Amino acid sequence: MTPELFEWYTDLSKAFPIEGQTVRLVEIEGIDHCGESHFDNCTIYINKDMETHEKIETLCHEWAHLLDMYTNGYTEQAHRDSWGIMYAQVYRRVIDQ
Ligand SMILES: [Zn+2]
Numbered sequence: 889m890t891p892e893l894f895e896w897y898t899d900l901s902k903a904f905p906i907e908g909q910t911v912r913l914v915e916i917e918g919i920d921h922c923g924e925s926h927f928d929n930c931t932i933y934i935n936k937d938m939e940t941h942e943k944i945e946t947l948c949h950e951w952a953h954l955l956d957m958y959t960n961g962y963t964e965q966a967h968r969d970s971w972g973i974m975y976a977q978v979y980r981r982v983i984d985q
Contacts, residue, residue, distance in 0.1 A: 923949065925954050932951065952974040
């Protein structure tokens with residue numbers, strides 16, 4: 889795994905834990921988008937074929953999805969307001985450091 893991505897994964901695990909869950913992070917090849925988060929197994933998949941900064945931004949985006957869905961329940965409206973608030977909090981931590 890990209891070392892810098894792993895460092896941020898470790899940081900977010902401590903800063904924004906999901907109660908009762910351990911977030912899994914997997915870099916995968918062969919997808920045509922940046923990443924995905926799976927609510928059922930609390931796993932984030934990140935496209936391996938991207939620049940490191942894109943992977944880190946994707947990690948923030950997907951982490952916010954898991955936080956939102958575990959906190960507020962599953963929705964088809966993935967980018968609802970509550971997701972946006974969590975994304976802002978996660979993203980701010982990353983850009984401020
Ligand atoms: Zn999304």
